Amino acid sequence: MDRTPSDTTTARAAGLGAAPAQAGSEPGTRARIARLILENGPVTAAGLSTRLNLTPAAVRRHLDNLLADGMIETRTARRPASRGRGRPAKVFAITDVGRSAFEHAYDDLAASALRFLAEAAGPGAVAEFARRQLADLEDRYRPVLAGAAPAERVKMLAEALSADGYAASATGSPVETAGQQLCQHHCPVAHVAAEFPQLCEAETEAFARLLGTPVQRLATIAHGDGVCTTHVTAPALLNTRTTEHPDTATGGISV
Numbered sequence: 001m002d003r004t005p006s007d008t009t010t011a012r013a014a015g016l017g018a019a020p021a022q023a024g025s026e027p028g029t030r031a032r033i034a035r036l037i038l039e040n041g042p043v044t045a046a047g048l049s050t051r052l053n054l055t056p057a058a059v060r061r062h063l064d065n066l067l068a069d070g071m072i073e074t075r076t077a078r079r080p081a082s083r084g085r086g087r088p089a090k091v092f093a094i095t096d097v098g099r100s101a102f103e104h105a106y107d108d109l110a111a112s113a114l115r116f117l118a119e120a121a122g123p124g125a126v127a128e129f130a131r132r133q134l135a136d137l138e139d140r141y142r143p144v145l146a147g148a149a150p151a152e153r154v155k156m157l158a159e160a161l162s163a164d165g166y167a168a169s170a171t172g173s174p175v176e177t178a179g180q181q182l183c184q185h186h187c188p189v190a191h192v193a194a195e196f197p198q199l200c201e202a203e204t205e206a207f208a209r210l211l212g213t214p215v216q217r218l219a220t221i222a223h224g225d226g227v228c229t230t231h232v233t234a235p236a237l238l239n240t241r242t243t244e245h246p247d248t249a250t251g252g253i254s255v
Contacts, residue, residue: 029054029058029062030062030065032052033052033063033066034066034071034094036048037072037092038099038167038186039167041226042075042077042091042092042093044090044092045060045063045092048092066092070098071095071097071098072092072093072094073092073093074090074092075090075091075093076088076089076090077090099186099190107191111191111196114126114192114196115195117129123198126198127201127202129198130196130203134205134206138209140160141210142210145157145210150212150213153211153212154182154211154232155170157182157207157211161182161184165188166184166185166186166187166188168183168184169183169185170183178233179213179231179233179234180231180232181232182230182232183227183230184227187220187222187228190221190222191222193222199222200222204230207232211232213233213234214233215232216230218231
């Protein structure tokens with residue numbers, strides 16, 4: 001799998017400077033801000049200032065440049081009901097243009113190859129290709145997850161995916177017994193997957209096998225969502241279902 005590009009690569013792709021960007025340079029700092037927004041989702045200027053140990057004025061200058069380049073956009077943060085009335089916070093989110101700066105350079109070639117495969121051997125061949133591609137991921141991740149407690153597997157899977165450039169995170173479901181959500185803030189094949197959803201389907205199936213519990217894909221970057229989100233059924237809930245319905249298979253997937 002392709003890893004997320006370095007800050008230097010991101011700076012170049014985003015038009016932030018043709019020369020290599022040093023970490024402390026203007027383009028380098030701008031690329032770090034773009035990466036933080038990509039990996040952490042919508043964030044406030046104050047949050048970026050704290051994370052990067054920069055003055056608010058410096059952060060705002062970089063954000064203004066990223067906004068002008070179309071790399072990021074502003075949104076209004078949802079205000080918790082407990083906070084009462086007041087001016088809503090402004091957050092900054094990555095755009096399709098910004099996300100594309102992190103994409104690899106072979107989208108067109110990959111899409112053309114899959115189109116040829118589909119025309120020559122049928123859509124089923126694309127699905128089989130996708131499964132074979134994911135087989136390597138399963139082989140590498142399985143030893144890592146095998147020794148983990150069921151409740152820790154989603155977190156460990158997120159860490160493994162992040163190491164491969166997917167900027168993943170694991171969050172608890174609003175209802176604790178319902179399960180967790182696996183979020184991927186970056187997808188190197190998003191543009192190709194928009195045309196060939198078999199890539200997303202194969203990944204979802206692989207997650208279910210690795211985690212040993214049913215999963216459901218709720219959103220994908222390929223379909224225009226900001227994050228690829230997968231709901232993972234809680235092991236405790238799965239055990240309850242198995243006890244109540246012992247003849248029911250435990251590997252079902254809803255995509």
